[in-house]
Amino acid sequence: MSTILRDIFSVNPPGRLPAPPLSRQWQSKRQLTKSMLMYPIFITDDPNASQLIPTLPGQSRWGVNKLEGFLGPLVKKGLQSVILFGVPMKCVKDHRGTPADDEQGPVIQAIKKIRALFPDLYIACDVCLCEYTDHGHCGLLHDDGTINTAPSVERIAEVALNYAKAGAHCVAPSDMMDGRIKSIKRALIDNGYGNKCTLMAYSAKFASSLYGPFRDAAGSAPSFGNRKCYQLPPAGRGLARRAIQRDAAEGADILMVKPAMPYLDIIADAAQLAPDHPLACYQVSGEFAMVHAGAAAGVYTLRDMAFESVDGMLRAGATLILTYFTPDFLDWLDN
Ligand code: PBG
Numbered sequence: 001m002s003t004i005l006r007d008i009f010s011v012n013p014p015g016r017l018p019a020p021p022l023s024r025q026w027q028s029k030r031q032l033t034k035s036m037l038m039y040p041i042f043i044t045d046d047p048n049a050s051q052l053i054p055t056l057p058g059q060s061r062w063g064v065n066k067l068e069g070f071l072g073p074l075v076k077k078g079l080q081s082v083i084l085f086g087v088p089m090k091c092v093k094d095h096r097g098t099p100a101d102d103e104q105g106p107v108i109q110a111i112k113k114i115r116a117l118f119p120d121l122y123i124a125c126d127v128c129l130c131e132y133t134d135h136g137h138c139g140l141l142h143d144d145g146t147i148n149t150a151p152s153v154e155r156i157a158e159v160a161l162n163y164a165k166a167g168a169h170c171v172a173p174s175d176m177m178d179g180r181i182k183s184i185k186r187a188l189i190d191n192g193y194g195n196k197c198t199l200m201a202y203s204a205k206f207a208s209s210l211y212g213p214f215r216d217a218a219g220s221a222p223s224f225g226n227r228k229c230y231q232l233p234p235a236g237r238g239l240a241r242r243a244i245q246r247d248a249a250e251g252a253d254i255l256m257v258k259p260a261m262p263y264l265d266i267i268a269d270a271a272q273l274a275p276d277h278p279l280a281c282y283q284v285s286g287e288f289a290m291v292h293a294g295a296a297a298g299v300y301t302l303r304d305m306a307f308e309s310v311d312g313m314l315r316a317g318a319t320l321i322l323t324y325f326t327p328d329f330l331d332w333l334d335n
C-alpha cells in the first residue's frame with residue numbers, strides 16, 4: 001500500500017472521536033423528528049378510567065373523558081399522531097367481535113372526541129378483532145377452531161370502514177389474514193374514503209414473544225392455542241418479503257414491520273422492496289418493557305438506549321415509528 005493511501009485510511013474521519021457533536025450527527029442519513037413518532041394509546045369503555053398498566057411502565061388505559069387531560073400536554077409538546085387500541089371491559093364479546101365498531105364503543109367514541117378536541121392530531125386506528133372476540137383470536141373461526149379467512153376479511157373490512165366513517169385518518173389492520181388489504185382498500189374506495197383514509201398494513205408481523213404486556217393491557221390473549229398460524233415465523237425472512245410485496249400490490253399506503261428491534265433486516269428489506277412507500281415499524285410493548293428493564297438493572301441509561309434503539313430503526317430504513325417512548329422523545333428532542 002502506498003503511503004498516501006495509508007495516510008488517508010489512518011485519518012480519523014469527522015464524526016469519530018473527538019469530533020464536535022454536530023459533525024457526529026451529520027453521519028446519520030436520517031435523524032429522529034417529532035413527526036416520525038406515532039403514539040399507541042389504549043382506550044377503555046369506562047369513560048372516567050385512568051388505569052396504570054403494570055407491565056408497561058408509565059402507560060395507562062384511558063377513558064374518553066380523560067383524553068383531554070392526557071393528550072393536551074403532549075400535543076403542546078409536539079405530538080402529531082396517535083394509534084388507538086380499544087380495550088372493552090364492560091361489553092359482551094362474541095364470535096365475530098361485534099363491539100369492535102359499536103358506535104358507543106371506546107374506539108369510535110375516542111375518534112370523535114379526539115377530532116373535536118385536537119383537530120390537527122392525526123388519528124390512526126388499529127383494526128383487529130382479538131380485543132372483541134370471546135375466543136381472543138384475530139378473526140372468525142371454523143367449528144374446529146381454525147381461522148375462517150373469507151368472513152374474517154369481510155368483517156375486518158367492515159370495522160375499518162366504520163372507523164373511517166367515524167373520522168379516523170388511518171386504519172391499520174393487524175390481523176394478518178390473507179387478502180385483507182385488498183378488501184379494506186376496496187371498501188374505502190367504494191364508500192368515498194379512498195383519498196381520505198390512509199391504509200397502513202401490518203405487513204410483516206411476526207409471532208413474537210414481545211407482545212405480552214400489550215395482551216395484558218388490551219385483554220386480548222387467545223383463550224386457546226396461539227397466533228402462529230396467522231403471524232409470521234420469526235425466522236421467516238422470505239415470507240416477510242412476500243407479505244410486504246403482496247400488501248404493497250394490494251394497495252397499502254404505508255407498510256409496517258413489527259416488532260422492530262429483532263427485525264431490522266426485515267425493515268431494510270421492506271425499504272428496498274417498496275422504496276416508494278412510507279415505512280413504519282412498531283417498537284412493541286415487550287421491547288419497551290425490555291429497554292426499561294435494562295435501564296432499571298443499571299445496564300444503560302434509559303434515554304441513551306431508547307435513542308440507540310430508534311437510530312437502528314431509522315438506519316434500517318424506517319420513516320415512521322410507533323413507540324410507547326413517544327412522550328419521552330417529545331421531551332428529549334427538546335433538550
Ligand atoms: C392485535 C395487536 C397486537 C399488537 C398490536 N395489535 C397483539 C398481538 O398480535 O397479539 C402488539 C402491540 C404491542 O405488543 O405493543 N392484533
Ligand code: ZN
Nearest residue numbers: 128129130138
Ligand atoms: Zn389481533
